[in-house]
Amino acid sequence: MAKKRLVRPHPSRAGHRSGETLRTLISQARLRQRIRQLAREIRRDFPNDSLHLIGVLKGSVFFLADLSRELGGEVSFDFLAVSSYGKGTDSTGEVKLIKDLDVSIEGKTVIVVEDILDTGLTLKFLLRLFEEKKPKHIRVVVLLDKVERRIADVRADYTGFAIPNEFVVGYGLDFTERYRNLPDVCVLNLGARAKGKAGA
Ligand code: IMP
Numbered sequence: 001m002a003k004k005r006l007v008r009p010h011p012s013r014a015g016h017r018s019g020e021t022l023r024t025l026i027s028q029a030r031l032r033q034r035i036r037q038l039a040r041e042i043r044r045d046f047p048n049d050s051l052h053l054i055g056v057l058k059g060s061v062f063f064l065a066d067l068s069r070e071l072g073g074e075v076s077f078d079f080l081a082v083s084s085y086g087k088g089t090d091s092t093g094e095v096k097l098i099k100d101l102d103v104s105i106e107g108k109t110v111i112v113v114e115d116i117l118d119t120g121l122t123l124k125f126l127l128r129l130f131e132e133k134k135p136k137h138i139r140v141v142v143l144l145d146k147v148e149r150r151i152a153d154v155r156a157d158y159t160g161f162a163i164p165n166e167f168v169v170g171y172g173l174d175f176t177e178r179y180r181n182l183p184d185v186c187v188l189n190l191g192a193r194a195k196g197k198a199g200a
Contacts, residue, residue, distance in 0.1 A: 017178075019191040025168060026161055026185040031143075034160050035063070038141060039070035041158055042111060046137070049109040050074035056126070057081040057099065058180065059115030062172040063143045067113060078102050084122045095125040110135040115172050116144040117159075120152035127154065144168065144185065161185075 016022065042051070051071060055064040057079050068075050081099035110130060117123060123140065130138055141158040148165045163185075169175050170182030179188065 021189045021191065022169070022179075022182070022186040023189070024184045025163065025166075025187050026171075028171075028183040031160075031171060031185065032066070035066050035143075036070050038158050038160060039067055039072075042139070042141065043071055043073065045139075046109055048073075049137075050076065051111055052105060052108040052135075053077040053111050053113050054101065054105070054130075055079045055113045056115070056122070059172045059174065060113045060143075063115055064113045067141070078105075080126075082122055082125065095122050097129070105130060105133050105135045107134070107136050109137045110139070112138065112140045114140065114142045114156070116146065116168070117142045117154075117156055118146050118149045120150050120154040123154045123156075124152040143171075144173075 051073070053064055053068055053075060055061060055077060058081070064077060068077060078101050079099070080097065080101050082095050083098055084095045112123070112126060112130070114123060123142075127138070127140070139157040140155075141160075142156040143160040145156060145159045145162045146165055147162050166187045167175070168185050169179035169188045170184050170186045172180050173185065174180045175188050179186075
C-alpha cells in the first residue's frame with residue numbers, strides 16, 4: 001500500500017497574507033546561539049541565585065522558554081501582560097496592566113524578560129511597578145533593541161541584538177496577533193495596501 005505523504009506548510013509562510021512580505025533579519029540558529037550567550041552572562045552575574053524570570057506576554061514566551069532552559073540552576077517564572085500597542089504597528093504611548101503577577105517578588109532576584117525594547121515606555125512602567133515590590137535584585141534582558149526609537153530613559157542590562165527601526169515579527173512577536181509562530185525574526189512589509197503601517 002502506498003504511504004501517504006504528510007504535507008506541512010513551510011514555517012516561513014505562517015499566517016502569511018498576500019501583499020505582505022517577510023525578510024529574515026535574525027535566523028533561528030543565530031537566535032539560539034545568542035540566547036545561550038545571554039544565559040551565560042546572566043549566570044555569571046548571579047551564579048548561586050535562584051532566578052525569578054518575569055515574562056511580558058505574549059511576545060516573550062519563546063524567548064523566556066529558550067532562555068530559561070539555557071540558564072541552569074534554580075529558575076522560576078511568572079508572567080504579566082500589558083497593553084501598549086493597539087492592533088497596528090504604532091505605539092499609543094499608553095501602557096496598561098492587563099494581567100498582574102501571580103506571586104510576590106519581594107527578596108527575589110528578578111530577571112525581566114522582554115521581547116523588544118522600542119520607545120521604552122513599557123519597560124519604564126514595569127520597572128516602576130516592580131521596584132515598589134522590593135525585589136533583592138532586578139535586571140532586564142531584552143532580545144531585540146530598537147535603539148533609535150527610545151523615548152523613555154531606560155536600558156536593558158542584557159541585550160540580544162540591536163536592530164534598525166523596522167517592524168519585526170516572528171519568534172513571539174506579532175502583527176495583529178499573526179506571525180508569532182515564525183521561527184526566525186523577520187522584517188514585515190505590508191506593501192502598498194497599508195501606507196503608514198509596518199515597513200510600508
Ligand atoms: P515600547 O513600550 O515602545 O518599548 O514597546 C514595547 C512593546 O511594543 C514590545 O513588547 C512589543 O510588544 C511591541 N513592539 C515594539 N516594536 C515592535 C515590532 O517591531 N514588532 C512587534 N512588536 C513590537
